[in-house]
Amino acid sequence: KPWEHPERHKPVVRLRGIVKRFGLFEAVSGVDLDVYRGEIFSLLGGSGCGKTTLLRMLAGLETPSEGRVEIDGEDVTELAPYDRPVNMMFQSYALFPHMNVASNVAFGLKRDGVRGTELEDRVADALAQLELTDFATRKPDQLSGGQRQRVALARAIVKRPKILLLDEPLGALDKRLRESAQYRLMKLADDTGITMIVVTHDQEEAMVLSTRAAVMDKGLIRQVGTPEALYERPGSRFVAAFLGNISLFEGVVTAIRDGIAELAVEGMDNPLFASAGDVSEGMPGAVAVRPEKVRIALEGMAPPRLVNRLQGTVEGLAYLGDVTSYRVRTRQGHLVEVTRANSENAADRDVDWDDRVEIWFEPAHAMLLGTD
Numbered sequence: 001k002p003w004e005h006p007e008r009h010k011p012v013v014r015l016r017g018i019v020k021r022f023g024l025f026e027a028v029s030g031v032d033l034d035v036y037r038g039e040i041f042s043l044l045g046g047s048g049c050g051k052t053t054l055l056r057m058l059a060g061l062e063t064p065s066e067g068r069v070e071i072d073g074e075d076v077t078e079l080a081p082y083d084r085p086v087n088m089m090f091q092s093y094a095l096f097p098h099m100n101v102a103s104n105v106a107f108g109l110k111r112d113g114v115r116g117t118e119l120e121d122r123v124a125d126a127l128a129q130l131e132l133t134d135f136a137t138r139k140p141d142q143l144s145g146g147q148r149q150r151v152a153l154a155r156a157i158v159k160r161p162k163i164l165l166l167d168e169p170l171g172a173l174d175k176r177l178r179e180s181a182q183y184r185l186m187k188l189a190d191d192t193g194i195t196m197i198v199v200t201h202d203q204e205e206a207m208v209l210s211t212r213a214a215v216m217d218k219g220l221i222r223q224v225g226t227p228e229a230l231y232e233r234p235g236s237r238f239v240a241a242f243l244g245n246i247s248l249f250e251g252v253v254t255a256i257r258d259g260i261a262e263l264a265v266e267g268m269d270n271p272l273f274a275s276a277g278d279v280s281e282g283m284p285g286a287v288a289v290r291p292e293k294v295r296i297a298l299e300g301m302a303p304p305r306l307v308n309r310l311q312g313t314v315e316g317l318a319y320l321g322d323v324t325s326y327r328v329r330t331r332q333g334h335l336v337e338v339t340r341a342n343s344e345n346a347a348d349r350d351v352d353w354d355d356r357v358e359i360w361f362e363p364a365h366a367m368l369l370g371t372d
């Protein structure tokens with residue numbers, strides 16, 4: 001995987017010191033980023049964090065106030081959109097309503113002077129790749145939302161750009177269609193070798209699609225990593241909370257030994273333990289744990305354990321098909337989310353509303369986070 005060996009592979013996109021100001025407002029505040037060939041890289045963040053602005057600077061639709069954009073080793077900061085080896089697919093798809101599917105897909109190639117059998121072959125290839133061959137003569141308004149999205153994709157790849165920029169590519173699709181579209185996009189990246197950079201606010205989508213993602217907040221990249229690294233080893237509360245549910249126990253770090261931190265929590269007789277993070281002894285911090293890492297049993301039924309064991313009451317319960325989600329209020333007043341797989345084992349389904357329970361988690365399955 002090239003992104004795991006950055007020293008051996010040149011990035012296809014390289015951003016250095018990118019700042020974008022609109023008047024006095026700074027939408028992007030100093031971004032450095034490398035994206036490697038063949039990646040599906042997500043820019044992930046909430047509304048207004050600057051992800052679309054960053055994508056538009058890659059496309060050439062905005063010029064950075066400061067910094068340099070390199071594509072394939074070439075400085076393209078000042079290049080116009082059509083001079084960049086880049087194509088962008090807009091959330092609205094921007095299809096021409098009066099043209100049929102084949103003409104929509106052919107449009108960009110024709111403008112570049114491609115004619116005759118080459119034009120026909122390339123359009124036919126793109127249509128086949130997106131399973132649109134049977135729809136070639138339809139107009140956009142005779143297509144479903146999912147089919148329109150595929151036309152927009154076919155149009156974006158037919159020019160064989162090095163980089164495809166996708167702004168919320170699946171945003172207009174319903175949940176069921178999104179799933180098949182996600183896999184289609186992954187297959188397309190694999191088949192064509194086109195590097196894809198995707199803007200999304202949907203962490204689940206970023207997790208499914210991405211080789212790596214950058215989590216953005218207020219114009220800054222907070223963390224870059226594989227979905228797994230971002231989820232399992234977030235460097236901050238912001239990233240931890242953005243990527244899924246997490247329960248926090250606030251306290252003070254009293255010791256760090258062999259990569260495990262010990263946290264004193266007010267009202268608890270015993271300390272909590274977690275994988276040490278970027279917090280030193282004597283500093284405030286929080287032990288953070290994901291719902292699926294917390295185990296639960298009726299009081300008295302938990303195996304004998306030494307650490308990270310809490311007593312509480314079930315305050316909420318939701319059956320979600322594959323798992324059941326519990327909200328447990330601990331004696332000290334913490335609210336802890338617990339999910340448990342709904343196995344065939346009846347003993348795993350014995351916990352109910354208002355039950356007194358014990359919950360526990362492995363130190364290695366929890367993380368220590370600082371105060372930011």
Ligand code: ATP
Pocket residue numbers: 022025026027045046047048049050051052053054201
């Ligand atoms: P969303 O998911 O809501 O689209 P985003 O992360 O894509 O959010 P951007 O569109 O990049 O956010 O906008 C970042 C910030 O810059 C926002 O506060 C926005 O209002 C501001 N902004 C974007 N374009 C302009 C502009 N042309 N003039 C002034 N402010 C702008």
